[in-house]
Amino acid sequence: MNTRSTFVDRAHADKRLTALLKQAPIEFARAVYGINDYESGRTDTMAAREVARAQRQGMPLTEERAEQRARAYLPTVGQEHCPRCWVVYGQKTPLRFREADEERPEVAGCHACGAEYATSAD
Ligand SMILES: [Zn+2]
Numbered sequence: 001m002n003t004r005s006t007f008v009d010r011a012h013a014d015k016r017l018t019a020l021l022k023q024a025p026i027e028f029a030r031a032v033y034g035i036n037d038y039e040s041g042r043t044d045t046m047a048a049r050e051v052a053r054a055q056r057q058g059m060p061l062t063e064e065r066a067e068q069r070a071r072a073y074l075p076t077v078g079q080e081h082c083p084r085c086w087v088v089y090g091q092k093t094p095l096r097f098r099e100a101d102e103e104r105p106e107v108a109g110c111h112a113c114g115a116e117y118a119t120s121a122d
Pocket of ligand 1: 082083084085086093110111112113114115
């Protein structure tokens with residue numbers, strides 16, 4: 001049994017969770033911009049389009065709903081899900097991690113909404 005690599009893996013997984021948890025309030029703020037854009041007729045912004053999509057799916061996005069979800073966002077190791085899909089749509093979409101290489105840090109990507117999050121940054 002290789003204890004050292006287990007330790008590194010756990011630290012790595014914790015770092016991912018910490019990075020993702022920081023995204024929930026950012027997605028909440030973004031959702032609020034989207035709601036404001038949508039309500040004032042600026043429907044061509046990315047965030048406003050997401051609000052419109054949530055509406056079409058029969059689950060209109062309100063500030064209260066977005067805030068509640070942002071507070072409740074709780075990714076776990078091996079079941080990391082997309083903060084944006086959760087805050088905007090209330091859906092748990094699994095993230096896919098692309099490991100770091102020389103050119104760019106590790107990124108978690110969502111195939112459903114297209115969000116990308118740097119997950120190896122401190
Ligand atoms: Zn997503």
